[in-house]
Amino acid sequence: MIKYLGSKRTLVPVLTKLAEASGASTSLDLFTGTTRVAQAFKQTGHRVTATDLASYSLAFAKTWIEIDASMQEHRELEDALEHLNSLTGEPGYFTKSFCEDARYFQPKNGQKVDSIRNQIETDYKGSWLYFPLLTSLILAADRVDSTTGIQMAFLKQWSARSHANLVMKDPGLKVGSGTALQGDAVELASTLAPVDLAYLDPPYNQHRYFANYHVWETLVRWDSPESYGVANKRIDVRDDNTKSAFNSKKTMASSLAKVIADLKCETMILSYNNESWLSRDELFALVETKGKVEILDFDFKRYVGAQIGVYNKLGKKVGEPGHSRNIEHIVLAGPKQTVDRMTAAILG
Ligand SMILES: C[S@@+](CC[C@H](N)C(=O)[O-])C[C@H]1O[C@@H](n2cnc3c(N)ncnc32)[C@H](O)[C@@H]1O
The missing domain is CATH 3.40.50 (Rossmann fold)
Structure with a gap:
């Protein structure tokens, strides 16, 4: 997880x-x-409704909450994963931003992310596989990252797990029905x-999820934003409209x-x-x-x-x-x- x-x-x-x-x-x-x-x-x-402000949470909720595993052809997901895992890595925005300018992942894995993410956008957008594949890619990248669990900084030395090769796996769909929504x-x-x-688990303090998980946000939006600082955060981390009322004591x-x-x-x-x-x-x-x-x-x-x-x-x-x-x-x-x-x- x-x-x-x-x-x-x-x-x-x-x-x-x-x-x-x-x-x-x-x-x-x-x-x-x-x-x-x-x-x-x-x-x-x-019957569950799952909502969050974050784009990566929407991907998770579309995958694990909205999709009913009993209604989909599981073989299609297996085939797509096999195909995406076989792609050759090609450097792009992700490799440059998160493996060279910042060092969250080893370049070999960043290159895989670039190739796979591009292919998901061109081949699977609009298909039921789109969000399960995005979820699988985030989980795969998380398994080979070089952070302590937040993306405000990366480790000085590569983490042991970052040397492994990125491999997408079946995210494990759930039987049942639900709805996924994104919003404040x-x-x-x-x-x-x-x-x-209703279950409410709001943020506890000033630490913003949008900043802490900016790499996942960018991986899902795939919008190649301008970035700033050593952590190479999205420029819109600075915008008021990405701030949450739950991160301010006031x-x-x-x-x-x-x-x-x-x-x-x-x-x-x-x-x-x-x-x-x-x-x-x-x-x-x-x-x-x-x-x-x-x-x-x-x-x-x-x-x-x-x-x-x-x-x-x-x-x-x-x-x-x-x-x-x-x-x-x-x-x-x-x-x-x-x-x-x-x-x-x-x-x-
Ligand atoms: C404490 S975490 C929830 C953790 C979750 N229960 C779990 O087990 O993974 C708080 C969540 O609130 C979301 N969030 C922050 N501000 C929000 C807002 N204004 N509206 C909706 N979600 C928000 C964050 O993106 C984060 O995922």
Whole structure:
């Protein structure tokens, strides 16, 4: 799975249990990122809508959420992957920008990306294979990158994995139905159809995904932007219209409040982190109009199934917290019966 800051990989088992206990049949993952959570919801049988600001997230959501694996001819994907893997690498924009001017990938792999990405655009645009192939290419590049997981810098020495050859693999399509959308959550929220369950995992701080993952953004847009700085970021990283209200302390709380007020959902799960700008009281205040509120706490780094504390609405702690610097909060809000069922599913 792709390296992605704030990905909820470790919390997926908990979120799956919560989704099942909620009794929902439709759900929304509004800041879907890698789509890990949306995929888990889809696998519980939900009809899922997955949205995000990023172009690469749209590619992931089109691949893993919108496509129903049972409706497609899998052989076509295998053939396309075989064909693209056999192409000879030719240097182009990607090689120059991300292997020579900056050093995120070894040139041999950059050249493969250039050839494959061009071919995807000419041969597969408009076909159902387009987004699965883009997803596969991003995953393949991620496996041979030379970063620590964000694209604000690259390693001084080539990473061990960067020496391997880039190979595209089957991204593994999922059975079920869903919808993928790209857009700003603040604008999208009021336009989305009602769902039983909404999951919100907004950015926690000033670090912008558009800047941190500019290479994936460019790989999907394939728009050869002007760039700047040692990291060779897209010039539009500087533009106001690529900034997110969730990356500013001034605008984050009011934007989240607007999203929560605008969303038409019965039950809500909100992920938040103890190193972020909102306090526990503020979290409660944000969602209490939805009904009953519970906040579950998890040790994000060490989480292997141990839930470390639960707070009731008065902020009284039930359960034993462990020692941790990095606590992931899961806020549940909705009808009392539903929230009680969800809490019980975790506490046992
Ligand atoms: C904490 S990450 C979500 C991680 C995701 N739950 C996962 O497991 O991969 C936050 C996501 O919010 C997206 N984002 C940032 N600002 C946004 C906005 N204004 N509207 C929609 N998505 C936004 C980012 O692109 C990023 O993917």
